[in-house]
Amino acid sequence: MSNPQQLRYSKEHEWLSAAENGVSTVGITAHAADALGDVVYVQLPEVGDQVAADGTCGELESTKSVSDLYSPVTGEVTEINEDVVNDPSLVNSAPFEGGWLFKVKVDGEPEGLLSADEYTSFAAGN
Amino acid sequence: MTTANSPSTPSGPRKTALDATHRALGATMTDFAGWDMPLRYGSERDEHLAVRSRAGLFDLSHMGEITVTGPQAGELLDYSLIGNLSALKPGRARYTMICDERGGILDDLIVYRLGEPEGADGFAGAVAPEGYMVVANAANSQVVLDALNHRQAGFDAAVRDDRDAYALLAVQGPEAAGILARLTDADLAGLRYYAGLPATVADVPALVARTGYTGEDGFELFVSPGDAVAVWEALRAAGTEAGLLPCGLSCRDTLRLEAGMPLYGHELSTATTPFDAGLGRTVKFEKTTNDGRFVGREPLEAAAKRAASSPPRKLVGLIAQGRRVPRAGYPVVAVASDGGSTVVGEVTSGAPSPTLGKPIAIAYVDAAHAEPGTGGVAVDIRGTHEPYEVVALPFYKRQK
Structure with a gap:
């Protein structure tokens, strides 16, 4: 699955949307979802939580493993995706759309993120 | 190609x-x-x-096939494994195990007695038409092969590595x-x-x-x-x-x-006897050959007595009340009414169950907490005590 051009990407396989009114959306990439296998449980940060770039802020459980969720950016969580909490398979079926995880009011300019093309090359080497 | x-x-x-x-x-x-x-x-x-x-x-x-042939093939397997394989009829198979001298499980196996069942007509071209085929787990196939070769001494039987066949x-x-x-x-x-x-x-x-x-x-x-x-x-x-x-x-x-079936390296290991794993029924002390002698007999007799009188732990099923998934190695804890907790066991296998729609686990649990329905049992999932229901295995049994 191709990685949308308008998003930016972390080396922990999260994506970050461009900010609208200072708020960006976070999810995991199709590459990461595919590597996890069927996601059966997601634990997300709570609204109001402070998250730090490259800090853990939740976890994703699949049939075979549990993985930490990292925030690609520093800021305050403004919304979480209740749909994905109730139906974690959205992470697999629509990782860039209905499977988004949380929204964050971004502090400052995100650093060290990759473009879609850079991430595609990075993921291919994993 | x-x-x-x-x-x-x-x-x-x-x-x-x-x-x-x-x-x-x-x-x-x-x-x-x-x-x-x-x-x-x-x-x-x-x-x-x-x-x-x-x-x-x-x-x-990846499974490892080992063929045992010769006039004393059955005797060799009776001596080497915990089952009574010489009594197995051609065309039948048995779930069995190979143990070490201390009764610890080296591997669990399926043994097929090859050849035509009595009364069958015609032979359609067998891959291996005689003797026994021992099927070992991939990770243990060399151990099983080595053990059979070692135990073969004195028996008129041949052990053949057929893993690539x-x-x-x-x-x-x-x-x-x-x-x-x-x-x-x-x-x-x-x-x-x-x-x-x-x-x-x-x-x-x-x-x-x-x-x-x-x-x-x-x-x-x-x-x-x-x-x-x-x-x-x-x-x-x-x-x-x-x-x-x-x-x-x-x-x-x-x-x-x-289906509640054990997996070597999880429920079964050299530190475990078949009796500890709830599979004592696979140990046949009454054997047709060798006057009942087989590798591991004496420690297994002791293990059978212990399991019958005072089993230290039992293999049980656990069903989650929540959604977090237990994994192999996670501690099983008993939570007291005052909130205190003690470790009473360990998860050996865990996964989200597609059939039940909930996480499930197999665990070794101290006998005092192993009865189905025992309350206050939880799995320590990365620091959080998630409540679990103790059930008898298996979780799933097909309708026949």
Whole structure:
């Protein structure tokens, strides 16, 4: 699955949307979802939580493993995706759309993120 | 084009005769016991449910076949294994184990007595028509081979490494018999659970066995590696209408877990006797040969007494009340009414159960907390005590 051009990407396989009114959306990439296998449980940060770039802020459980969720950016969580909490398979079926995880009011300019093309090359080497 | 199972090289894990087939199907591969095996082709949940409701097709060529022949083949196996294999009739199979001198489990096995069942007519071209075939787990096959070779001394029997002689395919699920019937002359209706017979499948010779590791009806097909792709493709074509899916090791693990079947390295180890694992019924102290002598007999007798009078721990099932998944090695705790907790066991296998829709686990738990329905039992999932219900195994039993 191709990685949308308008998003930016972390080396922990999260994506970050461009900010609208200072708020960006976070999810995991199709590459990461595919590597996890069927996601059966997601634990997300709570609204109001402070998250730090490259800090853990939740976890994703699949049939075979549990993985930490990292925030690609520093800021305050403004919304979480209740749909994905109730139906974690959205992470697999629509990782860039209905499977988004949380929204964050971004502090400052995100650093060290990759473009879609850079991430595609990075993921291919994993 | 097909090739024999390739030998292990320093450059990576071994590949089965179906390797190119798996890759063409887009399988996610994984290194399992030194073999490059398909973990899943698409969604492991879909694969799991296909086996429960329709049929699934597996490549199990990593399993290790060892053939034992000669006038005293049965005596050698009676001495080397915990079962009474000399009493096994041709065409039948047994689940059994090989133990060390202290009664610890070296591996769990299926042993097939080859040859024609009494009263059968015609011989359709067996892959290995006589003696016994011992099927070991991939990770333990060398240990089992070494032990059999060591224990062979004094018996008029030959132990042959046939690990490269076979590819192993399994078709499992309620539609498995109907699918296989379209490709074989074998009398599947007359083939009982834990029986096997030589037959022709998709125009090639095969040993067809009604065995499996999924909790469903199904068959395991031992074929020449050179025939593996043809048999695989024929089964896929014959199963399309019934909804057969190619299935990876990921769903094989959740299927066996729901069926309460142990996995070596998880429920079974050299630190465990068959009695500790709740599988004491597989130990046959009354044997037909060798005056009942077999490797591990004395420690196993002691283990049997201990299990009958004061078992230290028991293997139980746990069903989650929440959604977080227990994993092998997580502590099982008893939570007191004052909130204090003590460790009373350990998870050996855990996964989200596609059939139950909840996380499940198999665990060794202190006998005092092992009765089904025992309250206050939790699994320590990365620091949080998640409540779990203690149940008897298995979690799932098919309707017959």
